[in-house]
Amino acid sequence: MPDETAARTTVTERAIEKIKAKIASGELEPGQRLPTERDLAAELGLSRSSMREAIRALTVMGVLEARHGAGIYVTRLEPGDLLETFGVVAEISRGSTLLHLVQVRKILEPAAAAAAAARIDEAGLARLRAEMNAMERGTTAEEIVGHDLEFHRIITEAAANPVLAAILGGLNSRTFRARVWRGYREEGVFPRTFTEHDQIYRALAERDPDGARVAAAVHIGAVEDWARRQAGEDPSGVE
Amino acid sequence: MPDETAARTTVTERAIEKIKAKIASGELEPGQRLPTERDLAAELGLSRSSMREAIRALTVMGVLEARHGAGIYVTRLEPGDLLETFGVVAEISRGSTLLHLVQVRKILEPAAAAAAAARIDEAGLARLRAEMNAMERGTTAEEIVGHDLEFHRIITEAAANPVLAAILGGLNSRTFRARVWRGYREEGVFPRTFTEHDQIYRALAERDPDGARVAAAVHIGAVEDWARRQAGEDPSGVE
DNA sequence: ATCGTGTACTGGTCCGACCTCTGAGTCAGT
DNA sequence: ACTGACTCAGAGGTCGGACCAGTACACGAT
Numbered sequence: 001m002p003d004e005t006a007a008r009t010t011v012t013e014r015a016i017e018k019i020k021a022k023i024a025s026g027e028l029e030p031g032q033r034l035p036t037e038r039d040l041a042a043e044l045g046l047s048r049s050s051m052r053e054a055i056r057a058l059t060v061m062g063v064l065e066a067r068h069g070a071g072i073y074v075t076r077l078e079p080g081d082l083l084e085t086f087g088v089v090a091e092i093s094r095g096s097t098l099l100h101l102v103q104v105r106k107i108l109e110p111a112a113a114a115a116a117a118a119r120i121d122e123a124g125l126a127r128l129r130a131e132m133n134a135m136e137r138g139t140t141a142e143e144i145v146g147h148d149l150e151f152h153r154i155i156t157e158a159a160a161n162p163v164l165a166a167i168l169g170g171l172n173s174r175t176f177r178a179r180v181w182r183g184y185r186e187e188g189v190f191p192r193t194f195t196e197h198d199q200i201y202r203a204l205a206e207r208d209p210d211g212a213r214v215a216a217a218v219h220i221g222a223v224e225d226w227a228r229r230q231a232g233e234d235p236s237g238v239e
Numbered sequence: 240m241p242d243e244t245a246a247r248t249t250v251t252e253r254a255i256e257k258i259k260a261k262i263a264s265g266e267l268e269p270g271q272r273l274p275t276e277r278d279l280a281a282e283l284g285l286s287r288s289s290m291r292e293a294i295r296a297l298t299v300m301g302v303l304e305a306r307h308g309a310g311i312y313v314t315r316l317e318p319g320d321l322l323e324t325f326g327v328v329a330e331i332s333r334g335s336t337l338l339h340l341v342q343v344r345k346i347l348e349p350a351a352a353a354a355a356a357a358r359i360d361e362a363g364l365a366r367l368r369a370e371m372n373a374m375e376r377g378t379t380a381e382e383i384v385g386h387d388l389e390f391h392r393i394i395t396e397a398a399a400n401p402v403l404a405a406i407l408g409g410l411n412s413r414t415f416r417a418r419v420w421r422g423y424r425e426e427g428v429f430p431r432t433f434t435e436h437d438q439i440y441r442a443l444a445e446r447d448p449d450g451a452r453v454a455a456a457v458h459i460g461a462v463e464d465w466a467r468r469q470a471g472e473d474p475s476g477v478e
Numbered sequence: 479a480t481c482g483t484g485t486a487c488t489g490g491t492c493c494g495a496c497c498t499c500t501g502a503g504t505c506a507g508t
Numbered sequence: 509a510c511t512g513a514c515t516c517a518g519a520g521g522t523c524g525g526a527c528c529a530g531t532a533c534a535c536g537a538t
Contacts, residue, residue, distance in 0.1 A: 010489095010490065010491090011490080012295065012490085016299070020331065024330055036518080036519060037519080037520065038519090046492085047491060047492040048492085048494095049288055049291075049490095049491070049492065049493085050490080050492080052288075052292060052521085053291060053292055053295040055520095056251065056292040056296050057296060057299040060255070060299065060300060061299060061324055061327060063331065066520065066521090067499095067500080067519085068498075068499050068500075068520050068521065069499035069500035069501080069518080069519050069520060069521095070499080070519065070520080071518095071519060071520080077331060077332070078336070079328065079332070079336055082327070082328040083325075083328060085300055086322075086325070088300060088302075089318065089321040091259070091263055092259070092262055092263055092302065092316060093316070093321070097317070097402065100318065100400045100401055101402050103400055103402075103403070104347070104402050104403050104406065107346060107347060107403075108343070108346060108347070111346040161339045162339055163339040163340050163343050167343065167406070249521065249522090250521080250522070251521085251522090275487080275489080277488090285522080285523085286522060286524065287524080288521095288522070288524085289523080291489090291490085294489095305489065305490090306489075307489050307490065307529070307530050308487080308489060308529070308530035309488065309530085309531055309532075310488060310489080311488090480538080481536105481537090481538080482535105482538095483534100483535085483536085483537095484533105484534090484535080485532100485533090485535095486532095486533090486534100487530105487532085487533100488529100488530080488532095489528105489529085489531095490527100490528075490530090491527080491528070491529095492528090493524105493526080494523105494524095494525095495522100495523080495524090496522080496523080496524105497520105497521075497522070497523095498519100498520085498521075498522095499518105499519080499520080499521090500517105500518085500520095501516100501518090501519095502516095502517095503514100503516085503517100504513100504514080504515070504516095505512100505513095505515095506511105506512090506513085507512080507513095508509105508510080508511075
């Protein structure tokens, strides 16, 4: 029984781990170019087909980037690149998981707003005002949602934490898209949303972290209620 | 120029989107079995090689599961499955991103502790005590870290939010593993950690959400200081 | 009815061919 | 000497087929 060290995994999985290890150890640095698929396959001792699967896996993870005709490169490895798949989770999830996603957002968004209150500059505040105005003047649901998303994106950006921004970006796209599906104008959601945005903005303008935290929590709380209704029943009994 | 609708993407990427769409729309449900690779390739009009790359991508995302000889299945689509890649982000990240990861954990862990305080039962508290004792008696760094991880895992589990648990799970593995590398016993980290765990436990036992929140924040704050030193310099200037 | 066993089928791996795209070097024209 | 279009080697992208390695079910011996 030769070479029992090789765990009971596929050659592709082993290749993925090896490349990841090279990046984690610093042997491969952000932006660096890798050998060609053919050379990598030879180096790791597998076929080009299997090597391509490994590369594809690392590509969707946001670790590698393949440029047709040019070569394979390590991405910048910034949170925005690596957490792109987080949006997929939000897109596919439904039922009680949808509620859990919103609950996580209810934790993160107030914290982001509080951090933003201490950091946002006049230019950022001006952009927030512009989005609020554009949102109020918007006609189609898609347009309104777009400005809504941008409003929150500016705040998370001002929080100066790319990881936080990437996670919230993933959570928001799904939440707001779902809102579109159910019809944005139901139950007078829009006017209330505008009021809530205004309250968040005022707290940010006054450099009031706690005020921003509370305002954001109220805002997400409304979405949470909706998600709770979506989930159907008692959200306590999970799993 | 026929069929200009096909965006400038690879056939594999299109296949990934199609499968994802089938799942998002409910056409494919959790646990369901998919057609064979060969049938899928024929159905979507591409070669088996490219189809396999698409399946591999969805596999690493935790959406699909391939069983050798048995077929391809949709996973349960639970947060734990889908957010497995989150740990990869933590493993690969370094420098300022490491600090940002800890800062996100500093937001989520106190919230999880507060939620756990309202929900944890006597059995859960007993398990926490067991982990604390085992950790105190531990000898090797790996052993101690293992019980440390389990301590936090029990709390996040008690918070009854799988999404929250999955994210914190990813954040923790990297943080604590890094601690091992740098030597666990430096600067008397271990005794202080034990004290902090004890404070968290007391708050949970007393069903005191705010107390648990504060105790957890203090605990992570210590880790944050370490990460800040790792990052080297002023964490304000990001991106 | 039970237990092996065989066999059809599935994913895993490999190979080799060809296509399309990129990028750098070439070379004619200015 | 400079600029530009052109050429072409090499990169990733796609394909088809062959074979290996597991699984699961049906079949036949007990």
